[in-house]
Amino acid sequence: MDVCAGIDIGGTNTELGLVSADGSVLWLTTFPTRSMAKPEMLLGFCTDALRKIISEKKLVLKGIGIGAPSGNYYTGSIEHAPNMPWPGIIPLADMFRGAMDVPVVLTNDANAAAIGEMFFGAAKGLRDFAVITLGTGLGSGIVTGGEVLYGHDGFAGELGHVIIEHEGRLCGCGRRGCLETYVSATGIVNTAKEWLEFEGEPTTLKTVSQEKIDSIMITDAAKAGDAFAMRLINYTAEKLGLALANLVAITSPSHIFLYGGLANAGDILMNATRSYFEKSLLKNYAGKVKIEFSGLPGNAAVIGAAALAWNEKRAQSSNR
Secondary structure, eight states: OEEEEEEEEOSSEEEEEEEOTTSOEEEEEEEEGGGOSSHHHHHHHHHHHHHHHHHHHTOEEEEEEEEETTEETTTTEEESOTTSSSOSEEOHHHHHHHHHOSOEEEEEHHHHHHHHHHHHSTTTTOSSEEEEEESSSEEEEEEETTEEOOTTTSOOOOGGGSBOSTTOSBOTTSOBSBGGGTSSHHHHHHHHHHHHHHOOOOOGGGGSOGGGOOHHHHHHHHHTTOHHHHHHHHHHHHHHHHHHHHHHHHHOOSEEEEESGGGGGTHHHHHHHHHHHHHHSOGGGTTTOEEEEOSSOTTHHHHHHHHHHHHHHHHHHHTO
């Protein structure tokens, strides 16, 4: 069977998997990104694992797709990623190409998610949409006219680094007030810690040390009716809704899809986000744009990365 490998490199974890042409995940493994102190360690781990499983299952590897923060589609490199353990410019596509001798494509992780959504998810048949990834940071993949928006240098569509608070929180990119410092798994935890320090409102989050608070704990508390946790969700949704309304004014998508760890908050986040979004929209767009959860399964990230490779393979075949 022909397969493509998908590698989704996140600020916290990396997923490596093999995906068939119909989007089925045939094999998957996950490991902490920071356990790979150097990119060469990640390369060695992934290539060794791929060779082993491909041989065992008698598969044919047709390509590798890599989704990574600050991934540049044009150069195939990770360039100055703020949430990654490796500084500078990492020519990762070239490294994998040399090791595995197959076509390798790399892009921003949210761009890969958008391609996955277009091929295997809820964006099938759509030509103008955006995918927002709510993980350690906030990523965005924007599709206009059926094509991913890359810009002249490969870095278009960085919604997570739109500044929403003048002289706000310090971001990993070195600037202050970026959206992802407020709207992400990291952002909502930082909001919780700030508020807990100055407010005396009763909350179950006070029963644990601040170092142990994470986004899952916050969303679980909100779902259980914790008023403080609900305020955290509402504050996060307000900033997300405003940012998405601004995105619509520039790209006019028909749909916006949310996925990632923070999206697991479900309807409590979605309903509040939609409400603030509609309040902030230019009237021309009112009621026209749908905000939905991703249509991909739990392995969305690795499916998106593999879809990047399948997309490239299909493009090459059509040009022959």
